[in-house]
Amino acid sequence: MNNEPAITPELIAKHGITPDEFERIRSILGRDPNFTELGIFSVMWSEHCSYKNSKPELRKFPTTGKGVLVKAGEENAGVIDIGDGWAIAFKMESHNHPSAIEPFQGAATGVGGIIRDIFTMGARPVFSLNSLRFGPISGNGDDTRKAAIAHNRRLFAGVVSGIAHYGNCIGIPTIGGEIYFDESYEGNPLVNVFCLGVLRHEEIARGGAVGIGNPVFYVGAETGRDGLAGAAFASRDLTEESKQDRPAVQVGDPFREKLLLEACLELLASGAVAGIQDMGAAGLTCSTCETASRAGTGVEIDLEKVPKREPGMTPYEIMLSESQERMLIIVTKGQEQTVRDIFEKWDLPYAEVGVVNDDGMMRVRVGSDIVAEIPAHKLAEDAPIYSREATPRPAPAPLGPLPDADPIAALPALLAHPSIASKNWVYRQYDHMVRAGTCVLPGSDAAVFLVREANKILAASSDCNAFYTSLDPREGAKIAVAESARNLSCSGAVPLAVTDNLNFGNPYKPENFWQLRECVEGLAEACREFGTPVVGGNVSLYNQSPAGAVDPTPTVGMVGLIEQASHITTQAFKAAGDAILLLGDVGNELGGSHYVKVVHGRKAGIPPRLDYAKEKAVQAAVRALIRMGFVRSAHDCSEGGLAVALAECCMSGEALFGAELDLSAALNGRADELLFNESQSRIVISVRRENASAALSLAHWQGVPARRLGFIGGEDLRIKAGDHAWSWPVSELREKWWGSIRASMEQG
Amino acid sequence: MKAAVIRFPGSNCDQDCYHVLKNDFGLETEYVWHKEASVEQFDLIVLPGGFSYGDYLRCGAIARFSPVMRSVAAEAERGKLVMGICNGFQILCEARLLPGALIRNNSLHFVCEHVFARLENMETAFSHAEVAKSDGKLLTARTGLLLRMPVAHGEGNYVADPETLRDLERNKQIVFRYSDARGAITDGANPNGSADNIAGIVNRTGNVFGLMPHPERACDPLLGSEDGKLIFQSVIESAGKKTKVSSPISKRN
DSSP: OTTSOOOOHHHHHHTTOOHHHHHHHHHHHTSOOOHHHHHHHHHHTSHHHHOTTTHHHHTTSOOOOTTEEEOTTTSSSEEEEEETTEEEEEEEEEOHHHHHHSHHHHHHHHHHHHHHHHHHTTOEEEEEEEEEEESOSSOOOSHHHHHHHHHHHHHHHHHHHHHHHHHHHHTOOEEEEEEEEOGGGTTSOEEEEEEEEEEEGGGOOOOOOOSTTOEEEEEESOBOSTTTTHHHHTTSOOOGGGGGGGGGSOOOOHHHHHHHHHHHHHHHHHTOEEEEEEOOTTHHHHHHHHHHHHHTOEEEEEGGGSOBSSTTOOHHHHHHOOOSSEEEEEEOTTOHHHHHHHHHHTTOOEEEEEEEESSOEEEEEETTEEEEEEEHHHHHHOOOOOOOOOOOOOOOOOOOOOOOOOHHHHHHHHHHSTTTSOOHHHHTTSOOSTTSOEEEOTTSSSEEEEETTTTEEEEEEEEOOHHHHHHOHHHHHHHHHHHHHHHHHHTTOEEEEEEEEEEOSOTTSHHHHHHHHHHHHHHHHHHHHHTOOEEEEEEEOOOEETTEEOOOEEEEEEEEEESSGGGOOOSSOOOTTOEEEEESOOOOOOTTOHHHHHHHOOOOSOOOOOOHHHHHHHHHHHHHHHHTTOEEEEEEOOTTHHHHHHHHHHHSSSSOOOEEEEOGGGOOSOHHHHHHOOOSSOEEEEEOGGGHHHHHHHHHHTTOOEEEEEEEOSSEEEEEETTEEEEEEHHHHHHHHHHHHHHHHHHO | OEEEEEEOTTBOSHHHHHHIIIIISOOEEEEEETTOSOOTTOSEEEEOOBOGGGGSSSTTTTGGGSHHHHHHHHHHHTTOEEEEETHHHHHHHHTTSSSSEEEOOTTSSOEEEEEEEEEOOTTSTTSOOEEEOTTSOEEEOOTTOEEEEEEEESOOEEEOOHHHHHHHHHTTOEEEEEEOTTSOOOSTTOSSOOGGGEEEEEOTTSOEEEESSOGGGSSBGGGTBOTTHHHHHHHHHHHHHHHHHHOGGGTTO
């Protein structure tokens, strides 16, 4: 096109392409790229699409295992077997950068994107989770500080409404997840969304442009100028100027996506589809070259035929647009009419835009003019791979002396901290019960969902305590996996597989890259230990604001299977008189704990260590006790330690319970250490009084330390330890815990 | 006897309703696409929840113009049983098959939670039955009975002019009100600001029913409640009786 800008070093740099990468492009093409081609390379070779800085690390994950039907990286999402011919597809993905500058649409389109990834696999999406992180939403300070906190609140409120808007409308329940608030995320919130779908083994759809001569269809929403080059935008640091990138944020239409979802599933069932791929990051560019690359074919498309929202769009704009709710479908020749019928029924735009060819080229035409011609496989797979320099950060120093603090005030303060407080303000806004399968409402250890069509009960949890990963990335990552598995075990599930979302800072900074490597190695090791392969995920780098990088946050999303309905277990106490037992040691590690942060204002110390043997034993014990029908409630000890776990057991059910506990035998130093340490591998369970000794013997027999802490009863949480005796009215604790986030959000 | 679950573009509780009717109650059930011209052959018509047409305008405002709605109105006129849940209730109001309107929740937020719906009139076609729960215990309709069911909506705030509200009251058209766990009708128990805590109403002739809570999400002990079964049992029994009297087609029932 004659009015295209000339390819200058400045233009190349503006596209985030290094001089070396440009040379590589020249050698692939045998000539200089034109403007459209430069744009195409810049998005395909962005970190978001190519994983060029993280690929060597990602290869460390265990990706195979019993039941893995589609491996990580093979298709849009991994697929695993759940028995009886049924399978699940699931994945987690980030929408951090868009959400930082336009929280509502950023989060909404994040949900839309991950849902498309799932139904692209031929699966019907059945539930979502999300893992969110923001700067503090409460606190005091000068005017600048207050304004920053108010901004954090706006981001939080916007993200939650965006998720609600999209998920509620499309009718996929958001049934769980996690939310943390910490200074490190100020200016760069993390929005990680998870979706899971269900399908029969034989229904797995592939994203390959197979069958020379097969027509290529574009279906779904028209292409507009929104979301131009979003993938490249996501692969840069966030700066003050990022607000000018707002056009890089897409606009979502959940209604369109609902129609697209139904139409695609109907079309897949018709047998007319040879290959299918969603248009997510890098839109038409990515879907054409990846489908061709996977099948070892080429794809030729004509941009004149692409449905467009507005006239006058250039090939560059059409190819780089990230307009939402679009799919590319390779149709078995002769079945074109089926596509037309189904998409007309659903009132969705569609167009036959091209054809699969055998020359391996991604050829883009406008009528008879060729505007881009690139070897598809090289574009999709031959992005440069970098092994970045890694500089270890100093090992965390021991905590040192802590001033005394009164547990009577510390416990409510912890429970009111937004990271620990009830998230009801959030999940009340999500339709978490549509599809009539939510067996455990949000707020327990794991989300539990009955997939009616398959008659399978799934449990899912997402976890990452980034205090630990910031202090010791490797150990923290291991703990994220262990905690996810523990949450599933507490719910009565056997862990199956993992998806992860690696959120880190700019990889060109050696300290950040070291954190990434440490976390990946920690995750990989722990996933091997727990026998949970990584079947997919997402990498989000450049998560930094002018204040620096976010805490390294390798979010783990783990899925497990519950054998039968009677095994479903929740964290809330069930009846007065039941005995309260602790599986695992009482522990003493305060480093990296929320207590030290919330009460003493420090994110410091050596975070807890994970002992795989102990962890696996305690999880096996709780699962065995659940199977034997002993366990009335089970809750793992995490942020805030034993005291917070006990309080949550007392107040998270429909009825409130008091409890009386005697920890004297375990007191071996400071009282706050006893109550609030975050040592791993600990689970609080309640059992009928008459079953307590049998349960203890069984745990001991399995090699798990276990003790009786007390019993459920009264209206207060009362804990005795040696000369100490503390008591908190449960209704008061609940008020703090239940109302804290609402109070913060309504103040501003 | 045959039930229709109408599918509008954007319906998202259609599968849940279908499942309950077909699998829990063993009813012959079919999806009916909104472009279909007729629902004449059905004895019970269910308008499920969701976001018909994205609800970008006003909830239900476009769906009421769907081709199938003309037939739904005609069948309602003939006395057939029509039940609208959530978005279905909104569509029935927009279509003037039920009085009043549903506007934005007074909190301005979408709300999803379990509520108690207190049975106000146990003599309607939708609220009179007795049904066994899976543990064998009977759930028997009586005025004042509390049904625990989820709500999930952004626009469930029922409004009507004072005269209409008086009529609803006088004609015993209010079937359910939001209440607290003890059965008290309080502001605190009202999830959306609805007038007189109204959760569900019938039309004057008692054959068209709309409610905001989702009974189809409360038919399985695994989901925490089976109270919704009372509504389905009632409507199925009523449709069966009507069928026997008025329609020779479904004699096999």
